[in-house]
Amino acid sequence: MKRTSLMMICALALSALFYSHHTTAKDAVKKTKTLPLDKVAQSVTIYRDTWGVPHVYGPTDYSVMFGFIYAQCEDNFWQVEDSYIQSLGRAAEVYGEKHLVDDLTNRALEITRLSQEEYAKLGPAMKEACQATADGYNYYVAKNPQAKPRLLTQLEPWHVIAFGRFAQYQLFIYKREKIKDSETMAAITEVGAKNAFLDRETERRRDRETAKNELANVSPSLPLSVFPSQGEDIWQAGLIGSNTWAASAKKSASGHPLLFINPHQPFFGPGQWIEGHINSATGWHMSGASFPGSPFPTVGHNDTLGWSHTVNAPDVIDLWTEKFDDAKNPMNYKYGTGYLTAKQWVSKVAIKTDAGVVNKTFEFRKTHHGPIVAIRDGKPLTVKMAMFEEGGGLEQRFMMGRAKNLAEFKAAMARTAVPMFNTMYADQAGNIWYCYYGAVPRRDTRFDWTKPLDGSDPTAEWKGYHKLDELPQVLNPATGWAQNCNATPFLATAEGSADNPAEAKFPKYMVTEPDNSRSRMSRVVLSEKEKFSFEDWATAAFDNRCIEAQTLVPLLSAEWDKLNAANPTQAAKTAEAIQIIKAWNQRADLDAVGMSLFTMWAYARMQPQAKQMTKALPFPETAILSYVLDEFTKKVGTWKVAWGEISRLQRIHTSGALERFDDDKPSLPVPGGPGEYVGIIFNFYTPFDTPIAKGLKRHYGQVGHSFVSVVEFGPKLQARSLIQFGQRHDPASKHWFDQGELYAKRQFKPAWYRLEEIKANLEAAYHPGEATAMKMVVGK
Numbered sequence: 148m149k150r151t152s153l154m155m156i157c158a159l160a161l162s163a164l165f166y167s168h169h170t171t172a173k174d175a176v177k178k179t180k181t182l183p184l185d186k187v188a189q190s191v192t193i194y195r196d197t198w199g200v201p202h203v204y205g206p207t208d209y210s211v212m213f214g215f216i217y218a219q220c221e222d223n224f225w226q227v228e229d230s231y232i233q234s235l236g237r238a239a240e241v242y243g244e245k246h247l248v249d250d251l252t253n254r255a256l257e258i259t260r261l262s263q264e265e266y267a268k269l270g271p272a273m274k275e276a277c278q279a280t281a282d283g284y285n286y287y288v289a290k291n292p293q294a295k296p297r298l299l300t301q302l303e304p305w306h307v308i309a310f311g312r313f314a315q316y317q318l319f320i321y322k323r324e325k326i327k328d329s330e331t332m333a334a335i336t337e338v339g340a341k342n343a344f345l346d347r348e349t350e351r352r353r354d355r356e357t358a359k360n361e362l363a364n365v366s367p368s369l370p371l372s373v374f375p376s377q378g379e380d381i382w383q384a385g386l387i388g389s390n391t392w393a394a395s396a397k398k399s400a401s402g403h404p405l406l407f408i409n410p411h412q413p414f415f416g417p418g419q420w421i422e423g424h425i426n427s428a429t430g431w432h433m434s435g436a437s438f439p440g441s442p443f444p445t446v447g448h449n450d451t452l453g454w455s456h457t458v459n460a461p462d463v464i465d466l467w468t469e470k471f472d473d474a475k476n477p478m479n480y481k482y483g484t485g486y487l488t489a490k491q492w493v494s495k496v497a498i499k500t501d502a503g504v505v506n507k508t509f510e511f512r513k514t515h516h517g518p519i520v521a522i523r524d525g526k527p528l529t530v531k532m533a534m535f536e537e538g539g540g541l542e543q544r545f546m547m548g549r550a551k552n553l554a555e556f557k558a559a560m561a562r563t564a565v566p567m568f569n570t571m572y573a574d575q576a577g578n579i580w581y582c583y584y585g586a587v588p589r590r591d592t593r594f595d596w597t598k599p600l601d602g603s604d605p606t607a608e609w610k611g612y613h614k615l616d617e618l619p620q621v622l623n624p625a626t627g628w629a630q631n632c633n634a635t636p637f638l639a640t641a642e643g644s645a646d647n648p649a650e651a652k653f654p655k656y657m658v659t660e661p662d663n664s665r666s667r668m669s670r671v672v673l674s675e676k677e678k679f680s681f682e683d684w685a686t687a688a689f690d691n692r693c694i695e696a697q698t699l700v701p702l703l704s705a706e707w708d709k710l711n712a713a714n715p716t717q718a719a720k721t722a723e724a725i726q727i728i729k730a731w732n733q734r735a736d737l738d739a740v741g742m743s744l745f746t747m748w749a750y751a752r753m754q755p756q757a758k759q760m761t762k763a764l765p766f767p768e769t770a771i772l773s774y775v776l777d778e779f780t781k782k783v784g785t786w787k788v789a790w791g792e793i794s795r796l797q798r799i800h801t802s803g804a805l806e807r808f809d810d811d812k813p814s815l816p817v818p819g820g821p822g823e824y825v826g827i828i829f830n831f832y833t834p835f836d837t838p839i840a841k842g843l844k845r846h847y848g849q850v851g852h853s854f855v856s857v858v859e860f861g862p863k864l865q866a867r868s869l870i871q872f873g874q875r876h877d878p879a880s881k882h883w884f885d886q887g888e889l890y891a892k893r894q895f896k897p898a899w900y901r902l903e904e905i906k907a908n909l910e911a912a913y914h915p916g917e918a919t920a921m922k923m924v925v926g927k
Contacts, residue, residue, distance in 0.1 A: 184286050188915040193218050195911040198896050199874035199882030202424040202434075202905050208272070209279045211425040212442045216283035217915040219421055223439055223876035224287065224294045226801045230417040230440040231306055232298050234313035235259060240497040240504060241297055247498060248328045251335045252321065254494045255511050255518040256535070258312045265538040266305035273542050277304035280442045283915070290916040310440050311540050318418055320464050320532050320566065330521035334528070338493060338508040388633035388822060389457035390665060390830070391571040392673060393579035397627030400680040403861035406573040407688055408435070408446055408455035411830055413850045414871055415803025420854035422870055424900065433548045434866065434900055436854040445544055448858050448866065451551050452574035455856075457633050459569045461585035462656045463533035465609075467516045467602035468526040480514055481603040489514050516602055528599055532566065533586040533612065539564030553578045560584065561615040569631040575860040581629040583619040583636035583648070586612050587657050596656045619648035619658060628673040632665035632822075641674060664826030668694040672828065681859045685867055687828070688857055689893035691818050694826035696733040696745055703748070703768050704729055710766045721772050724786065735820040735827060737791030742820065744786070747775045749824045783844050791816030794833060795845045796891060798872045798884050807839045808847040815891040817848060829893065852890070856898060867895035 191214035194202040201218035205211040220227050232238055236253030238246035253259075266277060284302040288294055392407040399405050412418045417438060424434040425443055435447015446455050471489075473479035479486035489512045497504050512519045516529040534540070539562060546559035553574055560570065563586040572580040588609035590596055600607040619636040621629050624646035629639045636658060637650045650658070671694065672687050679687070707725045711718035724744055731741025751757050752771050761767035779786035783793075797814035800806035808814075819831030833846030840847055848871065856868040871890050875882040889896055899905045906912075 184282055185916070187213055187282070188217075188286060191217075191915055193911075193913055193915065194902075194905050194909060196899055196905055196908050197910050198886065199880070199910065200422050200424065200898075201874075202426070202899070202902075204426045204902070206428045208427045208429055208431055209275045211427045211431070212276055212279035213283040213286070214915055215423055215425050215443060216280045216440070217287050218423060219439055219441075220284060220287035220291075220294070222421060222874055223801055224291075226417070226419070226439040226876065227284070228296055228299050229802065230314070230438065231302065231310055233417060234310040234440075235306065237298060237497065240499055243499040247496065248331050249317075250496055251509060252331060252520065253313065253317060254496065254509070255331075255335060255513075255520050256312075256317065256321070256530075257518065258309050258317070261536060261538065262309035262312055263305045266308050269308075269542075273545065274304065276442045276541060276545065277307040280304070280307045280440075286915060307442060308538065308541065312535070312538070314417065314438055315540060315566065316532055316535055319458065321530070323460070323464055324466055324530065326521045326528075326530075330523050330528075333522035334519045335509050335511060338510055340507070388663075388665065388830075389455075390630075390632045390669065390828060391455040391457050391569070392628065392630045392669060393571050393573040393581065394673070394679055394684070395573075395579045395623060395627045396577050398673070398676075398678055399627075399859070400678040400683070401859065401861060403859050404573040404575075404577060404579055405679060405681070405684045406448070406453050406455065406571065406856075406858045406860070407684065408453070408854070408856040408858070409688065409852065410446055410456050410854065411851050412853045413803065414848060414853060415799070415801055419801070420870055422854060422868060422874065426902075431549055434898060435856070436868075436870070442541070443545070443548060446854070447856065448860075448864070449548060449550075450864065451576070451860070452553070452556060452572065453858050453860070454547070454556070454570055454572045456568040456570055457631050459567055459583055459585065459631075459633065459636075460659045461567060461583070461587045462590075462596050462659065463566045463585055463587060465531055465588075465596060466521075466599040467514075467529045467531075467607070468599045469514055469516070469519065469529055469602040471527065478512075482515075483603070483605045487515060489519075514602065523599075526599075529602060531609070533588055534564055534566045537564070540566075552576060553580060557615065563612055563615065569633070569636070571629065571631060573858070573860055575862075575864075578623060579629055580623070581621045581631060581636070581639050582615070583631075583658060584615075585618065587618065588612055590654070590656055592654055592656070597659075613657070619653055621646050621648065626674075630666060630669040630673060632663060632669055633660065634663040634666035635660050638662055638666060638670070641670065663823055664695050665822045665828065665830070668692065668826050668828055681857070681865055684859070685857045685895055686893075688855060688895075689819070689852075690828040691735040691820065691893070692827065693733050693735065693742070693745070693820065695749060695824065696731075696826075699749060700728055700731075700733070700745065703772065706766055706768045710769050713765075718769075721769055721776065724772060724776055727787075735790055735794070735818045735825075735829065735831075737789060737794075737816045737818050739790045740787050742790040743779075743788045743793060744772070744775060746790075746820055746825055747779070748772050750821070751775055753824050790820075791818070793844075793846050794818070794820065794831065795847050796831075796871065796887055797847045798887065799839065801876045803839060803849065808843055808845075810843050810845050814845065814847065815887055817891050818893065819852060822851075855895070857895065864900060866898035866900055868898035869895050 191205040191210050193214055203211045203214035205214055232241055236250040239250045281302040281304045389411045390409040394405040396402045412420055420436040421439045422436045426432045433444050433449045435444035437445045470481035473486050478489045480489055491512050493508050493510050495506050495508050497506050514529050517531040519527045520530045521528040543559055543562045543564040550556040550559055566586040568584055570582045570584045589611050591606055594607055621639045624640040626640045626644055637648055640646050672690055728741045728744055731739055735742050748771055757771055761770050764770050776786040779788055794817050795814040796817050797808050817831050819829035820827045821832050822830045830851035831848050832850045834849055835846045853871050859865040869889055870886055872887050873882040873885045899908055
């Protein structure tokens with residue numbers, strides 16, 4: 148009995164950690180032994196403003212993280228749980244074999260093992276963050292039986308570390324190598340079973356080859372079906388990204404720095420944004436957004452500074468080909484003049500089937516480079532990602548949010564535990580700073596690091612990491628502004644400025660991005676105005692001019708003139724469309740037919756098939772326009788389609804997979820457009836060939852402007868923000884789609900930050916666990 152009681156007391160202490168990051172672990176244990184979670188909940192107040200955004204106040208860092216995850220669960224429990232399910236490599240247990248490769252990748256990367264080991268080594272503050280998140284989730288499940296978890300009835304603290312690894316590496320970095328599912332399944336074999344997956348892939352490959360051969364025998368009519376799916380590899384296609392700007396006092400009408408936070412993410416799934424605000428009595432005060440399931444906001448601002456990210460592409464992941472050619476020991480692989488021995492392990496994966504959940508065992512191997520994740524051309528490929536095993540990203544982000552000035556913020560960034568992301572910064576002291584950030588490994592420049600390396604060559608190894616001050620960056624440029632839109636850091640400010648980093652000073656493997664149209668458009672926006680008021684800044688965040696039209700419309704027009712001179716009859720078929728495009732104001736206005744024609748023409752001409760099929764034609768650009776007119780006519784009955792008729796915003800299930808868009812259901816017209824083939828700041832991508840959108844007349848937003856915020860760092864901080872739909876994933880809630888109206892009008896909502904502002908615009912105030920909380924934010 149005594150031993151059981153002692154164990155119960157210890158469990159209670161663990162589940163109710165309740166100390167600030169300044170408190171010692173010894174003192175914390177004294178505090179928590181008699182403090183159940185009901186008392187923790189009573190110490191936390193969640194203020195919901197009139198847009199439903201949660202402002203979480205509490206006495207300690209633990210308490211506000213507890214409240215923050217609780218509020219996220221109220222807003223979108225399905226997604227919070229789903230993100231953790233995927234993070235733990237258990238998606239197939241819920242969704243079946245279609246997620247098996249994802250789970251096997253997760254197991255090969257050993258996200259679970261690494262996360263458990265990292266959690267065990269964490270200091271008190273970070274263990275507190277993990278415990279608070281687990282406690283907040285578990286408390287929500289206990290107090291809300293209607294939530295009904297599909298798998299995770301209990302979150303464990305180390306799961307938070309796994310979530311961070313998954314979101315950073317499996318969602319972003321790993322996919323860069325474009326490893327095929329068939330390559331993965333060739334490397335990871337089921338114990339004692341034939342690999343049926345490979346048989347199916349062989350059949351699919353034959354089908355694709357047959358279709359390709361049939362295509363070669365038809366006339367170049369550019370059938371839409373041969374175009375690659377926009378949703379199939381949308382991240383890898385380079386068609387989506389993010390925008391961020393900063394302006395110093397020199398460019399600000401008020402004399403206070405300005406920040407534009409605009410990280411584009413999918414509207415659905417684990418990478419979507421959720422907004423929130425935390426205020427701990429310890430002095431930690433931050434507002435912004437994060438992925439559902441995060442312990443605290445990961446972009447945004449505090450009292451004195453703020454930052455945003457855009458995805459960059461430093462080389463932070465590499466592949467090696469390994470040679471297993473030792474006849475005496477098949478686990479030995481060649482290295483230098485001898486051999487090293489690979490490690491091998493097995494893992495059971497639960498898979499949902501029509502007959503119930505079945506368990507299958509798979510075999511994994513790894514070398515000193517990393518796990519074997521693919522067999523390509525008969526060769527095993529191992530993968531290594533920067534700072535993946537070391538970890539530390541959670542603590543770095545915690546330090547970034549608590550920083551009070553540029554020196555403290557840089558000190559946090561200098562850890563390079565977060566392996567990537569352009570970072571744009573502004574602060575109350577007047578500084579703006581841009582950094583092409585990443586944990587970039589040092590490498591021998593004799594090798595081509597864009598291709599798999601010879602794993603047997605000891606010189607083809609990483610040699611530590613570059614330090615923060617070795618990365619491209621700009622501090623307080625003379626122009627008064629900096630920008631990045633997933634493009635080169637060497638044009639962070641005005642072209643020709645001496646403040647731009649000099650490309651020759653950096654190794655080629657460090658920076659891989661060229662310039663792009665959104666960055667060009669950003670430089671125009673930031674250069675053309677002498678000073679920005681806060682209103683000007685907010686307006687610029689939704690600029691809908693199309694910079695690519697400046698060069699492409701004259702190109703198309705000039706070719707049409709040549710066609711008209713050579714064949715007036717053929718030219719007459721596109722004459723009216725050409726006149727509409729030429730008369731168009733080159734903006735994504737809702738009534739613009741020219742925007743519809745130009746966008747679909749610009750998209751079609753980018754496709755490799757279109758280039759191949761028209762390369763022998765004397766007037767290829769006009770041929771593509773003719774195809775677009777035909778496609779519009781077949782799809783909607785006319786090619787004279789206003790942009791607002793096809794560019795639509797509609798909210799469906801948070802997964803982005805379990806519900807299709809529907810032309811017969813309500814949606815809003817959106818005056819934004821795609822970035823890289825149109826060149827527009829107000830990014831709004833509407834992939835029309837994804838499973839949830841295919842076959843519809845209208846095109847619905849799936850990625851682009853998602854969490855958008857503008858901040859002015861004056862003595863009294865000003866901020867506005869917006870997410871594309873609304874705070875709650877509950878169709879019955881008035882916050883299901885209330886921000887969509889603003890989004891469609893290119894407007895912001897206030898982002899209240901001070902308690903007096905929040906209380907003046909209050910919808911509800913309650914403690915986690917109170918039964919009335921749900922009713923307060925439902926529009927009945």
